[in-house]
Amino acid sequence: MIIKGQATVVKHTGSHYLLSRLPEWDMFPAVLRGKIRLKGSTATNPVAVGDVVNFEAEVPEGVAEQELAAYVTSENTAVITSVEPRRNYIIRKSTNLSRQSHIIAANLDRAFIIATIDYPEIKLPFLDRLLVTCEVYNVPVTIVLNKVDLYRESHKEMLEAFHEIYEGAGYTVLEVSALTGDGVEELREACRGHVSLFSGVSGVGKSSLIKALDPSLEPKVGEISDVHLQGKHTTTFYEMYSLTSGGFIVDTPGLRGFGLVDLKKEEIALYFPEMLKVAQDCRFTPCTHTHEPGCAVKEAVEAGEISYDRYSSYLGMLDEEGKYR
Numbered sequence: 001m002i003i004k005g006q007a008t009v010v011k012h013t014g015s016h017y018l019l020s021r022l023p024e025w026d027m028f029p030a031v032l033r034g035k036i037r038l039k040g041s042t043a044t045n046p047v048a049v050g051d052v053v054n055f056e057a058e059v060p061e062g063v064a065e066q067e068l069a070a071y072v073t074s075e076n077t078a079v080i081t082s083v084e085p086r087r088n089y090i091i092r093k094s095t096n097l098s099r100q101s102h103i104i105a106a107n108l109d110r111a112f113i114i115a116t117i118d119y120p121e122i123k124l125p126f127l128d129r130l131l132v133t134c135e136v137y138n139v140p141v142t143i144v145l146n147k148v149d150l151y152r153e154s155h156k157e158m159l160e161a162f163h164e165i166y167e168g169a170g171y172t173v174l175e176v177s178a179l180t181g182d183g184v185e186e187l188r189e190a191c192r193g194h195v196s197l198f199s200g201v202s203g204v205g206k207s208s209l210i211k212a213l214d215p216s217l218e219p220k221v222g223e224i225s226d227v228h229l230q231g232k233h234t235t236t237f238y239e240m241y242s243l244t245s246g247g248f249i250v251d252t253p254g255l256r257g258f259g260l261v262d263l264k265k266e267e268i269a270l271y272f273p274e275m276l277k278v279a280q281d282c283r284f285t286p287c288t289h290t291h292e293p294g295c296a297v298k299e300a301v302e303a304g305e306i307s308y309d310r311y312s313s314y315l316g317m318l319d320e321e322g323k324y325r
C-alpha cells in the first residue's frame with residue numbers, strides 16, 4: 001500500500017534525506033525520484049533542509065498514516081516526488097567566482113545571528129553583510145549577543161552603542177549568556193513554534209547556546225568535501241533540530257555560514273532598512289547615497305539618525321560589489 005503525504009526535510013547528506021511531518025518529529029528516510037529541478041535555480045542542491053516536499057511511501061496494508069515512520073527504513077525509503085514552492089531561503093555561494101549557489105535552508109521563520117561584543121570581538125561590517133543577506137532573502141533577523149557575562153560591565157558603553165545602532169536600524173537585540181543562563185529563556189521563547197536558523201562566527205558560543213537552549217542536543221555540523229564541485233572547497237550538510245521546549249532550529253557553521261548574493265550597486269541600500277525608509281526623499285533616483293546633492297540618507301547620517309557605522313558598512317559593500325563579477 002502506498003501512502004502519499006507532505007513532510008519537511010530535516011537533514012540532508014549527499015543523496016539521502018530525512019523527513020519529518022512537522023510539527024511532529026517522526027523522522028524517516030527518503031530519496032529523490034529522478035531529477036527534481038527547480039525552475040531557474042542554479043543551486044547545487046535542488047532540495048534543502050526546511051523544504052516542504054511531497055512523498056510516497058510503501059507500507060504494509062492497513063498501516064495508519066501516523067504510524068508510517070515505523071515502516072519506512074533505509075532499505076525501504078520514502079520517495080520525494082516534488083518540492084513545494086519556498087517561502088524564503090538562505091544560500092551561500094559555492095565560491096566567490098562561481099555562479100553556483102548552495103541552499104542552506106528554506107522556509108525559515110527567523111534567523112538568529114549570534115555575536116559577541118568581545119571574546120571574539122565583533123566585526124560590524126561582517127554583521128551588516130549577514131543582515132543584508134537576510135533582508136535580501138526575506139528572513140526576519142534577531143541579533144543575539146552571547147557571553148554578556150564577560151563584558152556587560154567592562155564594555156558597557158560599547159554594548160549601549162550596539163543596541164543604539166541595531167535597534168535604531170530596526171533589529172531586535174537579545175543579550176544572553178550560555179554560561180550563566182541569562183536571557184536563555186527569552187531566546188527559548190522566541191524559538192517556540194518556529195523554524196529558526198542559527199548562525200554566527202565560530203567561537204561566539206553558538207554550540208554552547210544551543211545546548212543551553214536544550215541540553216539534549218549535541219549540535220554537529222559535518223564538513224564533507226564535495227568532489228563534484230570545481231575548486232578546493234567543501235560542501236556542508238545542514239541539519240534541523242527539534243527543541244524540547246518547542247520549535248526547530250537549523251544550525252549553520254561559522255564564517256562560511258552564508259555569503260553575499262549578487263546585488264547591483266543601486267540595490268544595496270534597499271536592504272539597509274533604515275536607509276530604505278528615508279531614500280525616497282533623495283533628490284535623485286537612483287541615488288547611490290555617496291556624492292549626490294540632496295541625498296536624504298547622507299543628511300540622516302549627518303544628523304545622527306542613521307548610524308555612521310552602518311553607513312560605512314554600506315560604503316564598503318558598494319566598493320566591493322562588482323569585484324567578483
Ligand code: GDP
Pocket residue numbers: 146147148149150176177178179180200201202203204205206207208209
Ligand atoms: P561556537 O564555535 O560558536 O560553537 O562556540 P562554542 O560553543 O564552542 O564556545 C566557544 C567558547 O566560548 C567555549 O570556550 C565556551 O565555553 C565559551 N562560551 C560560550 N558561551 C559562553 C558564555 O555565555 N559566556 C562565557 N563566559 N563563555 C562562553
Ligand code: ZN
Pocket residue numbers: 279282283287288289290292294295296297298
Ligand atoms: Zn541618496
